[in-house]
Amino acid sequence: MEKGNKEKFSEKMIGILNAGALNLALAIGYRSRLLDIMDAAGAPMSLSGIAAASGLDERYIREWLGIMVTGGIAKLHRGEEGEPLYQLPKEHGDLLCRRAGHQNLGVYTQEIPLLTTCSLEGVMDGFRTGDGVPYSAYPRFQAFMTELADAKHRRVLTDVFLPFVDGGQMIRRLREGIRVCDLGCGEGTAPLLMAAAFPRSSFLGTDLDARVIEKARNIAEKEGLRNIAFAVRDAARLSEDADWKESFDYVTAFDAIHDQTNPPDALKGVRHILKADGAFSMIDIAAGSEHEDNMNHPMGPFLYTVSLMHCMPVGLMNKGEGLGMMWGRQKAEVMLREAGFSQVHVAEIPDDPFNLHYFCRR
DSSP: HHHHHHHHHHHHHEEEEEEHHHHHHHHHHHHTTTHHHHHHHHHOOOOHHHHHTTOOOOOOOOHHHHHHHHSSEEEEOOOTSSSSEEEHHHHHHHHHHHHGGGGGGGGGGHHHHHHHHHHHHHHHHHHHHHOOOOOOGGHHHHHHHHHHHHHTTTTTTTIIIIHHHHGGGHHHHHOOOOOOEEEEEETTTHHHHHHHTTTSEEEEEEOOOOHHHHHHHHHHHHOOOEEEEEOOOOOOGGEEEEEEEEGGEEEEEEEEGGOSSSSHHHHHHHHHEEEEEEEEEEEEOOOOSGGGGGEEETTTTHHHHHHIIHHHHHGGGOOOOOOOTTTTHHHHHHHHHHOSSSSSEEEETEEEEEEEEEEOHH
């Protein structure tokens, strides 16, 4: 029995090592657009053909293709002259390439390699000291988060998510004209999309990072959007701003609250800036608050790793709470009620199996 368990775990470890290697190679293929090039071809391609289409080095591509075919991502064929030909099956491209939209899983392959580059040493130090890792350690990761937001929001935010909010009432109000604030907006993907879709409403995006706010402003100016502004704000200090008290009809936070160093005050700040009849949409990971709640989560190890390498350490800065991505539904509901929200309705989101929608009213 002991030998059998050891052999099973050995097989599991081999699978882990191969999967980790494949993740890194897929991240390279996604970032270099090699996957998109093979997908667009729609037929087997030669090594030289892939190199010509991508403008990349043939020797590097050959080694990368070795990973793709032995890992079952691409198929290996032989041409009439016996030359190797490589094909990305359409059903794989449906999930790996940029055309996949909100079903794009390829974009996520970049996450672990990027976080390893940005924060491995900082996180290792944190194990010894308990200190956090500052946002400034993650410049390339912030750009990735914008790419991820694009993949998630562009096809679903205005066409799927907002029509679902409050039984369709919120999109009606957005069309008529209301004032909206998006917390932790990053480079502004969500509020920019909303501003373009709902010209009668006005939007404000806020983030603690001045660099991403400047980028968001530049995008708004380039796109000619006059109904949106951006501000550098600490969500935990919103309650101190008398000018913002009860000034917004709708507040959104897309995967932003769990990164806060002081999430209880951030949630109180949301309530502070909401009008008496205002509503708050908090979108966050669908998970439980305890480890045993997530034993059958299909992406449990991946999400805990992202939390360990980014969400938790940035939340620990300045002696913060360090909630982490996997804070879970139970803790989220308690914290929302402690922040003063009298109505908290939790629902699954259409076409988004990995997040929950916490819809709250003052």
